Amino acid sequence: MSLTGTPFFLTALLLLIVAVVLPLGVWGRISGPPAVRVLARLLMLLFAQATAITVVFVLVNNANNLYDNWGDLLGTDNHVQAAKDLGPDGMGGQKLKNEPKQIQQFRPADDPRVGPGVKMTDLTGRISGVSGEVYVWLPPQYDDPAYQHKKFPVVEVLPGYPGSAKAWFGALHVGEQLRPLMQRGEIKPFILVAPRTTILTGADTGCANIPGKVNADSWLSVDVRQMVIDNFRAGDKAHSWSLAGYSAGAHCAAKLALAHPDRYRAAVAMSGYNDPKLEPDSLAGKDPKLRAANNPLNILKAANAAGHPPRTALFVSGAAGDGYQAGIGLKQLAKRPTTVTVQLIPMNAGGHTTAVWRTQVPEIFRWLGKEVRA
Template sequence: MSLTGTPFFLTSVTLLIVAFVLPFALWGRIAGPPLLRGLARLLMLLFAQVTAITVVFVMVNNANNLYDTWDDLLGTGSHVEAARDLGPDGMGGQQIRNEPKQLQRFRPADDPQVGPGVQMTDLRGRISGVAGEVYVWLPPQYNDPAYRNKKFPVVELLPGYPGSAKSWMGSLRVAEQLQPLMQRGQIRPVILVAPRTNLLPGADTGCVNLPGKVNADSWLTVDVRKMIIDNFRAGDKPDSWALAGYSAGAHCATKLALSHPDRYRAAVSLSGYNDPALERDSLAGKDPKLRIESNPMHILKSANAMGRPPRTALYVTGAAGDGYQAGLGLRQLARFPTTVDVQQISGAGGHTTAVWKQQVPQVFQWLGTQLRAEPQRPSAQHGS
């Protein structure tokens, strides 16, 4: 039975009801010696406690999309098939333009919580060696004849840790919120892409490439990106691509955008951080070299020192002590053409999906000022 969804939730609730009814029905009817009666009653109480905890966990998990599968929860599954050394550019000596198209079959999303119109595919990354699901939502204008010659901007959505690829679509209701705003012309249409980021059991990859372990950076910035361009009318220039993340995903979004200005124009950070060691399960945070190299402030300092500040726009929001100071540090380092817009959130309700859900409209209004649609070349052929 799936960890998420209605069947497991209803099963948990049913067991909880049974667990609470049993003591009332059987407490005084248990026969046998006192020790046996006491043990039976203790087991009934433990059963009630376990089922109550299970129901609470299922409700929290379904509301926040923390774990997708039993493997994710139990730390028994890996989505890494290979992790060779891909070098500083994350390409392993390959040229993306020379790679053949990776056409995929898409199906409706397997969880109704993500809302209508969301489709998914199982992608095997040719460069990264990562295999995982990718969710895609197309804006209402995508099939409008008036837009048939347009290639759409794309926003990659990254969850926190632990976190599910469905979290933005499910907990944050991003597509549900954006569809009417796009239909009314209040927000520019974009393709939303939510790839799996939970790749290794019990570890946050920090969205880095770590030879022998995982190539999470290349999975997100090369394989997923190319697959979307190959299958949809999606722009292939940096001005058409952005990342948005919350918590650990916010750190990833900022790091990846600053590291790859040739692939992304902008990034949104909601309650993020700069030092990867602030996430105790981060592989980057546990590696002294990677801890420095994957810190967005270090990336920005290094680019400035070389006289090549990235053409990257960052939008950083957070409360005091929860992302705001991280944004101020980046803004202080920003040199043209890097821009950092920092917004402080006061009394927003903590480090929760409810807080980030409220920010969705303003985030995508800002992204609309940064991203550009591209004309469709007559010779180009894309999928659905």
């Protein structure tokens, strides 16, 4: 049973009702020795506490899309088939132009809370060795005959850690917010892609390639990207692609865009950070070399020193101490054609929560519409 589905919530609620009603009905009727009566009543109290905690967990999980299933919660799922050393470009010497198209079978999303129009598929990455679900939302113009020969720009949307791939559709209501704005022509139509980012048990990959452990960078920036190009009318050039993330996903979005200007033109980072070590469970943050290599500040410094500032546009938002300083650091290093826009979120806006990021959705997509094209 899914952790985020209505059946699990109703089951937990029913058990809570039973846990409350049961003691009221049998508390004084329990017979037997005193020790047996005490034990029975203690078990009823523990059952009531456990069901109450479960209901609270389900409510929080449903609101924030933290864990999709029992495998994510318990860390029993394995999404890594191989983790070879793929080299600096994350390709392992392979050329996508030499690979046949990877045509996928899509089905309606398995959670009605993501809203209408969201499709999903199970992808096995040919380059990364990672497998996982990928959700795709098509703009209202996609099936319009007037757009039948048009390609669309794409935004990969990334959640925090822990986080479900469908968090942007569930907790942030991105499809519900954008559909009417796109229909009215207020926002450019985008294809939205939400890939799995929780790949390893009890660890945040930092969207990094770590030989022997995981190739999360290549999963997101190569395999998922190419699959979308193979299956939809999506632009295949860097100027058609961008990323958006919050919290740990913000770190990933900025890092991937700066590291791969040949794949992405822009990125939005909401309440993120530059130093991977700021996420305690980050694998990249635990190794000094990986920590340095996956810090967006260092990536930008290295590109500037080589005389090749990336043609990348960043939009960074956050409160003081929660993403804002990270954006200022990047802005201070930016040299044309790199651009960095930084927005300060008031401290009283709501904190480090999906409620804050949800309100930013229309604004960040208006900004993306100016930076990318099909």
